[in-house]
Structure formats: structure tokens, C-alpha cells
Amino acid sequence: MLSRTLFCLAAFSAVSSAAFADTVWLKNGDRLTGTIKLLDSKKLLLQTDYGGSIPLSWDKVATLQRDKPVLVQRGEYESNIEVKSLKPASQGQVIVETEQQGVQTVPLASISQIVPPRPLLHDFSWKGNIDAALNYKRADKDTDDYDIDFKTQARHGMWRHNAQGSYDREKKDGAVSTDNWSLQYALDRFFNERFFWQGRLSYDRDKVEEISRQRNIGTGPGYQFWDNELGAFSLTALLARADYQYRDGDKDSFYSVSMKWDYNRYVYGQTVQLFTIGEVGRPLDNTASFSLDTDVGLRYKVTNWASLNLKASKQLVSGAKGSLNETQYSAGIGVTW
Template sequence: MLLRSLFTLLAYLACAPLLADTLWLNNGDRLTGEIILLDGGKLALKTKYAGQVLINWKDIDTLRTDKPLLIKREGLDSQHSQSLEAAGKGMVRLHNGTSEIVPLASIRQMVPPRPMLRDRIWEGNLDAKLDLERNENKTDEWKLKGDTRVEHGRWRHVLSGELEKESKNGARTEDNWEMEYDLDRFFTEHWFVRGSHERQVDDFQFVERQRSYGLGPGYRFWDSELGRFDLITQFSRFQLESDDGDLDFNAYSFEWDFKRLLSGTRFEIYSKAQVQVPQISEIDYVLDSEFGLRYRINGWARLSLLYELDQLRGLGQTSSDRHYLLGVGIGW
């Protein structure tokens, strides 16, 4: 019995390396690890010895993996693959009930599918920007923005916020923060309903405090290792507080959330925006939007470039507030 157990253990250890994804390169090298995705001519491979590495797709001779993948080939719709098997120079065997040998050059994209029901996914970003001016006036400004989301089964929790402070010659000129919590419940792979609660505090604006509660449907176009794209509409109740009195009103809103990885996960473009149409005669609409680009230095460090546009239209006039932010951050 002991000899049989020892033989089983040795056989498992000998076969364990074969369970990893394997790449054979044109120069004869062989790499093992976990295939993250293929996009933009770059294959991202997670290795134990060098972390995540990017490999030019044209430098790969063949490969094998036992993990399911969504594969997009030139001139064809996306198709599921149960596994891929090495099939000679520049070729790979695709298994999906049937077996088919296809050239690597015809494959444009490979992404692991995300099932509807998952144990848990946690991701987020935190970006910081510091601006120090030492001209005629001494101005110190810093801003912190972040968001995180946790998905478990059919539930998704999204928390986002930002904090901004500015002083000029020792006197405060900006001091505000905002926080939003969203709870999503998915009914299908694409459709969900969202409940939201948001709070804003600004010591230097006419409206010092703002609270809102919203509820409405959302649609997820896609969500994969490459990113996501969601559209949400909501009916909201707003409560504004100022020294001149309080104001309550209803509003309709339209929101999008977009993220896309480029160049084998090295670059990330993203955009978030919300258009609100209050049910009061003084305001036509309120736009709160941001568009950004992140450069992933490694698995957690980021450089970020962000453009923010806030706009309000009412009483025949439009006021806009634009910000350009360059900062550093972390992601997970």
C-alpha cells in the first residue's frame, strides 16, 4: 500500500507541469504559465518565475492549454474552445466537441470566459494627484479618486468616491468629498437592476450637502478579462442642503461605465459618465463625466491621465468645469 501511494504521488508530480499552459516559441524556447488573454497581437502569460509577461503573437510557434477560451478568428464570429493542442509549426488544434487544426495567424483574440455565477471577483483602482505651485502664490492641491467592485454570484457591489483639497497661501479654497454605493442584482447574463445611494459635501459651493437615492434597470453588454461595458437608467430622489434652505426633487438619469484593456493588458482606457435630468424648471440637465488612460507599470502600479468634464445647463445658460489630472495609482 505504501509503495502504491508513493508511486501515485511521483506520477502526479511528474505530470503536474503538463497541466500548465505551454508555449513553444519560434527560437526553440518553451514557456509555461497561465494564459491571461490575447489581444492586439500580444499574448499575456502569467508565470511563476517572472510574473506576467507579454509575448508577440507572431513569435509563438504553437501552444497548448486545457482551459476553455473564447476565440475570435479573422472573418469569423467568436467561438468557444474547450482546449487547444499543439499541432506543428504555426498551427494549433482546436477542440470543441469536434477537432479542427487552424493557423495561429488567423486567431485575433483569446479571452477566458466569465461564467454568470462566480465565487467572488474583487477589483479596483486608486489614483492620486498632487499639484504644488510656487509662483507669486503658494498653491497646494491634491486629489484622491478610487473605485472598487465585488461580484459574488448574481450580486455586484460597487463603491466609488473622491476627495479633493486645495489651499492658496495657507487659506483653504477647495474642500469636498463624494461617495457612491451601488448594488446590482443580475437576473440574466446581461440584465440587472441597480439601487444607488450617493452623498456629496462641499464647503465652498452654494449647495453644501447633497444626497440621492436611485433605482432602475441596467444592461451589461460584455464583461471579460478585456474589460466591461454597462448602461444604466435610474429614477432618483435628490435632497439638497444650503444656507438658503433645502430642496427636494426627482430626476431621471442615464449612466455608462466602460473599460477596455489594450496592447495585452499594458494600457487601459476607461470612461464613466452620468447625465441627470431633474424634474425642476430651473435645470435642464447635469453632466458628470470622466475619460482616462492608465499605463500599467506592473501588476499593481499605474500611471494615469484623466480628463473630467462637469456641465450644468439651465435658464438658457451652460456652465462647464474641466479638469486634466496626471497622477499615479494602484490597481488590483
């Protein structure tokens, strides 16, 4: 009797799990269950317990089913609409249910994007990446080059914590040509899905350039354009106090205004990620006429957690004592979570 009861419970659990899972039917007759993560670039990404994230060609999908809400885009230039559910239909079609238009059957070919909505309030989440590039060259002129960067973000309810840092060191034929590191922490307080207020601290240390230390503390409003399975994009305007210290011991302090951006976008079914993060600013008292600090690059995901990366970094300070103009290019491996 006990074994029969346990068997019934196990069977009921399996049926319940299948009932709440998303289902994709392929044109070859196969049926796959899991969680639909997104549709983009004609790739449907299905998260499964048995095979991880599986990319499916959109033109090979016969129909699909999802009982939870999703954001659906029809056409390349139309805005997303919230769909209550997706129900299976005849091959090449799906039944969608919306608040405005009710229930209707649409061709799969007309759907260009599917993204599960991300609610404003949710449990604790943590994501980030670490990228490393190492280069050793032994020839007439020996070269050692190290470049390590990290970025992480933790979100709980209306609060978001952001931390990032980098370390760069280059040595050519025994002489150090680059040796610097930086750390930054920012705290965001959201008021709704889009608007937030940020407070930020940052510190930069350079042992080679004329500007040896930079300290910044700032605050200001921000706007989150989107944050979902396809990536994220936000802009933040900051009023900050900056302190510069030079190698000869001189110091400068001034207030500045700046615009900070943080953009990343997945393409080809989360295989390739394009990203750029940076800040452009100008002092209020014109101590320095212009400053720029930015990274631009891409990551290619080899597995769910490992990636190859290419990156270009630019740091520019013009109009101040010891003006800085430094550009670096790197290629390496990384870890993403």
C-alpha cells in the same frame, strides 16, 4: 520507504500540475507553461508562477495548448466563438475544437483575440483601484493640489457590490479654490449574464461651490455588455430622487432620470487601460435642465499592481440655482488589484 513514497507523490503532483497548465511553444524552441489570460493587440499574456504576467509577441509563438474552453476571435471584425480546447500543431498553426465545426487546424495569424470565458456564478472576487495625484508649487503664487479617487467592486454569485469615492482640494496662494468629496454605493442583482437591477446611494459635499450638498437615491435596470480579462462595459438607467442644498440654506428636491455608464478596456497586453465612468441626467419636473458627472482617462501599468494615470473630470449642473461647471485635470500614481 517513506522518503521514496514522498518523492513519488511530489513527482506525481508536478506532472499533474504540468498536465493541467497551458503551454506555449515559441519559434526559438522555448516552451513556457502557465495560464493563458488573453490575446489582444498581438500580445499573448501568460500568467506564470515563476515570472508573473509575461507578455509574448504573437508572431513569435509557434503553437500552443489549452485544455479548458476559451473565446476565440478570427479576424478583427468577427464575433467570438467558444472553443473547447486548443491543441498544438505544426509551427504557425493550432488545432481548435468547437461544437459547430468540430476539429480543425487554423493558422495562428488568423486569430486576433483569445479571452477565457467568465462564468456567471463563481466564487467571491474583488477588484479595484486607488489613484492619487499631488501637486505642490512654490513660486510667486503657491499652489497645493490633492486629488484622490478610489473604485472597488466585489462579486459573489448573482450579486455585485460597487463603491467609489473621491476627494479634491486645491489651494492657491492661501485661498481655497476647490474643496469637495463624494461617496457612492450601488448594489447589482443579476438575472443572467447580461441583465441586472441596480439600487444606488450617493452623496456629494462641496465647501466652495454654490451647490454645497447633493444626495441621490435611485434604482433601475442595467445591461452588462462584457466583463472579462479585456475590461468591462455596462449601462444603467435610473429613476432617482435628488436633494440639493445650497450655501445660502435653500433646498431643492426633485425626481430625475439618468443614464450611467462604466467602461474600461485594456490594450497592449493589459499594459494600458482606457476608462470612463459617468452619468448624465435630467429632472422630471425641469428644476434643473441638465446634469453631467464624468471621468475620462488612462492608466499605464508599471508593475502588476502599480500604475501611472492621467484623468480629466467634468461636473456640470445647468438650469438650477447656483449652476455648476467644473473641469479638472490630474496626473498621478495608482494601485490596482
